[in-house]
Amino acid sequence: MAASQPIISGAPILLEPGFKFRPTDEDVVVHYLRPRAMNAPLPSGFIVDVDLLSHNPWELVPEGSAEKYYFSRRVTRWPRGNRRKRAAGDGHWKASGKDVPIFSKGLNGRVTLMVGLKKTMVFYHGKAPFGENTEWVMQEYRLAEAGLMPGRVMRPREGGNFGKCGCAAAVIAKKNDELSEALRNAIANLNKVPILVNPDDSWVVCHIYKKKKKCAMPRVVAQSYNIAGGGQVPFFDFIGQGNPERTASSSSSLTGPPSGER
The missing domain is CATH 2.170.150.80 (NAC domain)
Known part of the structure; x- marks a missing residue:
């Protein structure tokens, strides 16, 4: 897949x-x-x-x-x-x-x-x-x-060598299994340079x-x-339109005066 x-x-x-x-x-x-x-x-x-x-x-x-x-x-x-x-x-x-x-x-x-x-x-x-x-x-x-x-991306150097002190770092990284992840990444990046991709x-x-x-x-x-x-x-x-069966009763109950004031 x-x-x-x-x-x-x-x-x-x-x-x-x-x-x-x-x-x-x-x-x-x-x-x-x-x-x-x-x-x-x-x-x-x-x-x-x-x-x-x-x-x-x-x-x-x-x-x-x-x-x-x-x-x-x-x-x-x-x-x-x-x-x-x-x-x-x-x-x-x-x-x-x-x-x-x-x-x-x-x-x-x-x-x-x-x-x-x-x-x-x-x-x-x-x-x-x-x-x-x-x-x-x-x-x-x-x-x-x-x-x-x-964008800048780390890529290996041309030639694939570590330089003068890179070999020692590579040997240490290979033999020491208790190195921290940050240190291993730092050693691995010794042979890389940033390039635009x-x-x-x-x-x-x-x-x-x-x-x-x-x-x-x-x-x-x-x-x-x-x-x-x-x-x-x-x-x-409220506006006197709509349901014809309820218009008369609704309008009389809302607009007519109270029975006590007649």
């Missing part, structure tokens, strides 16, 4: 019982999608790669789960075209509504910039443009504007879930409401 293995920074985050993975739109774009598009380390391994077009949505959401996030690549219909393939599994994905912009201060820390777009799609069983509507929904996150700006705009994050059904009003409640009003909904006609 997985197309490739993302780079994870440190050990995967283990949540306590009762806690769930609930990222905001900004978290998805800034902390997961943008690093994945630059092949940079990710904060955790909750989102993995998948070939979305090879599966039906119900095959991607594990049994007992309500939703799932995946990395995937958008594929164009033609080599030089901009239109994307939407056929997947036994059906196709169809866009619903307009794209929603996603803003963040994470790239510069001062000015709020648009970093991505979110598109909602519904899965149809069958070939486009026909097909049967299903309850499966996908929110597709993609980079846009500031999210596509080049352009994000790959073909990467997207897909949030797949099943739409919840709306609960209808119970018939028992509706029947008791009608019976309480004698089969009709009682009301006072």
